Amino acid sequence: MKTQALLCTVMVAGLHAPALEVPLTVQEAFGVPRRAAPVSSGICFPRGVLRTNQLFSLWAGDREVPLQVSPLVIQPDGSLRWALLDFQVDLGAKESRQFVLRTEPPRVQVRQPIQIGQTAEAVTINTGPLRFSVSKTKPFALFERVQVDGRLVAEGGAVEFVEAKTGTRYTAGVPSRVTLEYAGPLRVTLRVDYAYIGSGDCRLVGITRLTAWAGRTDVRLQHILANSNPEQVYHANIQRATLGLRHRLGPQAEARAGAGGVSAPLAEGTRVWLHQGKERRYYNDPIPDAARAGVGDR
Structure with missing residues (x-):
């Protein structure tokens, strides 16, 4: 199992325009190339502008990107205040890409939906x-x-x-x-x-x-x-x-743990472990080995 780590920056523009456009920037922050990496970002809309049944589309230049939108916060007047965006993107190490969220119906569908x-x-x-x-x-x-x-x-x-x-x-x-x-x-x-x-x-x-x-x-x-x-x-x-x-997976399987770069074959009886502890005892007292990994018994 692994977790994708991408940074998505959102800026709302054109608040009073009939068609809302929101620029998005997605940045690969850890120097790892990504392929179809999941991006998830919450976005806040102005009060009273969008309804809960609003349709959205996402664009990278002139290419539309499949998008999933989940309403998060609905105002008492029925307007959409917060929504969660989910999409996937290819990125090189440390690369940034620009997208635009538009308040218009999508034209593309997910090729292989869940x-x-x-x-x-x-x-x-x-x-x-x-x-x-x-x-x-x-x-x-x-x-x-x-x-x-x-x-x-x-x-x-x-x-x-x-x-x-x-x-x-x-x-x-x-x-x-x-x-x-x-x-x-x-x-x-x-x-x-x-x-x-x-x-x-x-x-x-x-x-x-x-x-x-x-x-x-x-x-x-x-x-x-x-x-x-x-x-x-x-x-x-x-x-x-x-x-x-x-x-x-059989005796030839291998487990890899990110903390410490630990890897080991998963032969019968072998244990690969991750340890999660407090990052700090107090505000200015870091614990350097809070996150650890190893093989065998701890």
Whole structure:
């Protein structure tokens, strides 16, 4: 899994014109060439100018670019205040490209839109090369199945944490809800909410978001441990939290972790780990090894 890092700058112009045009600049900031890289940016519109059913198109010079627009904030008068733009772009290392958002109907469609399937048991996302499912009825384990180009690459996993004071292990339970926060032809974000199950008095819940993009095989995973105690008096000390994925790639597979440039073959029993810690103890006290990676047991 990997996350694309692009910078999108937005400037609203022509506020009182009947046809609104918004210049956009997308910059590759990390010196890595990008191909069909996802770009996501919120944009604010003036009050009372656009309706919620407004259609948009995106242009790079005289070429239209497929675009997904998701309303975010609707004013009491029914006007569109904030919207989320999603599109894809090719960029060279450190390259910048200019786009224009226009308030006119799009003429081009996404060539291979994301397909979403839902049953009482699971949600299935198909980006074209990538297909994965998340169970609604089994304990949450990231993915029930993951296929790339028709090949099974992962099946199940583990979502758990260990409480530091007692050493009690808690694992994710059956989701309380599985919802689509964004669902369009170019980008899908699936939110999974669940409680942790264990023998102690844990009151933490988990919130995991899985984002996938049309035509791509990578998935962005955002994971939150949340305190669900309404009295706000329960303090949890976490010894470690784990997101595990059981791959089906065979003994020749290799894992690569960006922090520290760590890589290792995924032979049976091999563990590749990432560590996320506090960046600073106090405002002026940085922790240089907050983000680490390694092979084997920590």
